Amino acid sequence: MTSSGQCSSAADSAAGSRRLFGEELEARLDAILFASHSHRSATGIAAGLESLSRAQQERLLHWVAVAAQTYAEIGYLIVTLAPQAFGMLDDAGFDAWALAGLDAFDRAGARAAMALLRDLEGFRAVRGGEKASVRFGEIETRLSRFVHALSGRLLGLSASIANSSWTDSETIYLPPQLDSQPGAEANRKLYKVLAAMLWAQTRYGTFGSARIDLAAALAPWRESADRQRALRWLAALESMRLEAKILADLPGLGAEIASARGLWPASLAAMQSHLYRPDATLADTLAVLAGCMHGHQDAPHLPHEVTIDLEAALRLRAARITRDQATLGRAIHALKGSAGRSGQRAECAAPLAAEGGVATEGPLEDALALPPEALAAAQSLLQDLGEVPPECLVPAGPGAWQATRRQAGGENLDSQRDPGRLYDEWDYRRKAYRRDWCHLYEADVPAGAADYVETVNKRHAALIRQLRRRFEMLRGENRLLGRQSEGEEIDLDALVDAMADRRSGVEPSARLFCRRIRNQRSLAAMFMIDMSGSTKGWVNDAEREALVMLCEALESLGDTYAVYGFSGWTRTRCDIYRIKRFDECYGPAVCARIAGVEAKDYTRMGVAIRHLTQLLLRQSARHRLLVTLSDGRPDDFGDEYRGRYGIEDTRRALQEAREQGVRSYCVTIDRHGADYLSHMYGAARYTVLADVKKLPLKIAEIYRRLAS
């Protein structure tokens, strides 16, 4: 057994490893290439292949055969280049090289294919990079949370079109792909370092402070080339200053940046004593910058180079400062109105420098008294200006802050007019309702594919089972547990048994009580689903899957629930689509409607919230819950509803719901988050999902947290 086994394997390996000689190769190549009418002869080139291993020879012959079926000339080229190619590429690399050549032929013809195959050096470089390169999409979620945690205020993350990294002070733009580092891990790190440097620009005052106007400071270099050079120097010098800042605040991150940076280039190393100090400020950078601009040298390149787009950053920063100041001013005005004393205290407070300590001291000592959005504005100002200037701490005039009382009785439920129903809408500019402004129409969602729900059920069978189990645990039953060791009442049966036991000399059981476990769930939930045009595609897919999960979960829980979609086109056509009514059970008709949920027109949220609140109020449950699901800010055709108007109306509608005893919870799918959310959802609680694919998983979980 053993010997024969050895024998045969030795013979195999001999045949497998013996190299083919020139003549043998020539014969096989001839067979391949002549079969496809090549006018060339294989004689000359076969000799060059003798030095390859048998495995390589076979690999080559395979690819030549494949190529010859497409175009013999490419096969011929692969043969001629093979010795060189095997020298430079590993086996998988060789396969990729040949395949890339064939791809190029399919896409762009013979000339392109030949060029690609001949450029072995270039192919190797690209391939090496591919292995190590990291795409923006891979790190986006992780990095955007990281930046969010660092900044505390909303700082978006986005892939830039060019290959540069910069920030406009509200969004950090990073290259779509990084491959400058030798390994994927190193490139991922570089992404993090770049994001951290850009965050630091916004956090440690690269774009100016209350005392330094960056635009003015850069005024001497107005001419384009000069200006560009100045900005390059500014970026380079700031990386030094900011690194020292980060090192002081976040030592671990600072060390990572330092290791990505390597040694300072000579032209920067000289500045270290000025700038590589945690107490250096933008003023120091500008002083050094003036010196650098005297010379004619250009700024040195750094491995973690970032660029500065001055115009964009300054514009957004100015807008943000104005907005934050207004918010803060209004808050202080409101505060002063309610409690004069604390308002005055805020007024007298001295400006505070943020360099070093973050906003936990100084003028924000009235922190507890300020509403959260004002506090956030103050924090944001501290980051932008380095201080909250005293003028911001003076109350603004009677502003839009003060929520004025609703003037009249609200919607008239009986205003049912043919064909739709009319709802008021809040106009923040008038600080009043526009009466009967929105025309609302209710309709069923047209049935979609009958087997859609079943497909989703199959695809997520495990998850649904898990959801069901979890929700069943929540389900309370009204039942009496007998024979408990403690409880409100004596279990007579158990007592009689125990007495009997005792009389007969057996040790009686001590479990003599019964305990009542009551079903206390009295909850009606309304789900409002965004069916606007912007949900087209994957948001819509995720919504539909989420609905299936949700219905499955809620069915096992036994809560009363309804699902409606909303969309619309101007105030005269606000549509509400029935997916499941409260009094309907989750059956084939509902399933078909879930499948039929599709992206329609616009997002006029206020009226939808008002209408669904009314439907919810007709439910007799003790708790009423409205869960809205949308994919961004409210919007409608035309300019009217867009922007502030829509946000204020939505906010108002949620407040009305709350006043009527309906709790709301808002789920927003917004990759970049936005600072309007906390304002808009003021009266409600909300969550922002960065990744729409998580929606089906998260929605049931959110409901469970809300309702348990």
Add this chain to the structure above:
Amino acid sequence: MKADTLAPRLPQIEEEPFYRSIADEVALFEAAAAQRLPVLLKGPTGCGKTRFVEHMAWRLKRPLVTVACHDDLTTADLVGRYLIVGNETVWVDGPLTAAVRAGAICYLDEVVEARKDTIVVIHPLADARRVLSVDKRGEMVAAPDAFMLVISYNPGYQSVLKEIKPSTRQRFVALDFDYPEATVEADIVAREGGVDDDVARRLVKLGELTRNLKGAGLDEGASTRLLIHAAQLMAAGIAPQSACRTAVARALSDDTDMADTLDDLVRAVF
């Protein structure tokens, strides 16, 4: 059948529990105690509510009865019940009754978790009447001056079913709690965790960063308690990054993406 009673013994707190005062909460609590007013403590988890009550009990030299509320907590669990011992029924005071009789501080932790009908028994104790009605014995127990009722809850919980009814909350003096400001928190972490100031400052920084993520993937940021846990692990010789990962990052989230982000934050700080 004769009804005996079993009364649990309530010990005093001997040693001073460490508590670092943030604002005027100690004075407010003392004033409320002197005026026999019940107190409601609001604040996120792990910010020092329970420790504060322990400290105040020590300071006021009163016994402390703590009840961790849960959704199966019945009135009998609080007030007391008859047990059958041998051939007799014996009355056992519940923690609330025991606290009332002894003139102790009764602390109902996370009171929103308790059932609504259970909470109602504290109503007559929490207003001017200051009596506890023990229905099963037909007894009204009048609270001595030293008795004090303290309840706590975390407004960050998002369940709509769990909010304190106005009729309950309007009987209490409310004290707001939050995570202390950075320097104070570093002080607390250094002291409780047994680490030096630099490590404590870094831990507090980590806490701040995670709190920035509240609502953006995390339900709550790292509490002071978690930071102290991390510090204690470090004091026991665990490497800082690993201590933070175990005590903070893994404790905050099960989500793998989130865990990666939290690891990044840990690395940024240490």
